[in-house]
Amino acid sequence: MAPSTAALRLSLALAVAAVLCSGASALFSNLAAVCKKADHADLCYSAAKHIYKAQPITPAGAAKASILVTLESTKQAKNMANALRAKSSKGNPAAMAKANFNVCQQLYDDAIRNLETSLKALDTRSHFDLMINLSAVLTDYSTCDDAFTEEPGLVSPLAKINSQLNMLTKNNLALADALH
Ligand SMILES: *[C@@H]1O[C@H](CO)[C@@H](O)[C@H](O)[C@H]1NC(C)=O
Numbered sequence: 001m002a003p004s005t006a007a008l009r010l011s012l013a014l015a016v017a018a019v020l021c022s023g024a025s026a027l028f029s030n031l032a033a034v035c036k037k038a039d040h041a042d043l044c045y046s047a048a049k050h051i052y053k054a055q056p057i058t059p060a061g062a063a064k065a066s067i068l069v070t071l072e073s074t075k076q077a078k079n080m081a082n083a084l085r086a087k088s089s090k091g092n093p094a095a096m097a098k099a100n101f102n103v104c105q106q107l108y109d110d111a112i113r114n115l116e117t118s119l120k121a122l123d124t125r126s127h128f129d130l131m132i133n134l135s136a137v138l139t140d141y142s143t144c145d146d147a148f149t150e151e152p153g154l155v156s157p158l159a160k161i162n163s164q165l166n167m168l169t170k171n172n173l174a175l176a177d178a179l180h
Helices: 003-021 027-036 041-053 059-087 098-123 127-149 159-177
Strands: none
Touching: 059 098, 059 127, 059 159, 098 127, 098 159, 127 159
């Protein structure tokens, strides 16, 4: 998948996340307002509605939808790391080092596992497991950036998507914490 498509999907995810955090009662009127600001409002609206079709709008349903969006976005980030790695070669600067993309892909895999465990913990109402697995995801994203920034002067080419994933994860933690 081209990075631009991944970026679009992520911006949809963020639009949905913004809706989730604005409170369930105002959900559908907010949805239209939030999606109006997206580049592709129709797509934004249908993506958000798709998520909500299967979700009762309860606090646990909102947490679940938010985690599902993060899971989907992490898969997009992994695709992005894959695409960047394929473009990297020996002649490229260290910012494009294959080894760093490999590290990030493994961390995204770990984040995906932790998010899937979080969904199970949400279903079984295991609050401690839910919070610890959601927190572990934050470390996965920041460790990916660290792989690049260990070398002075380097910026992670995945910093932007990781910072967006970070925001989604903080939403998850806030929504999950409110269930306790
Ligand atoms: C996530 O929760 C499971 C239990 O469901 C636990 O075994 C695992 O250690 C937790 N993950 C982390 C990173 O703490």
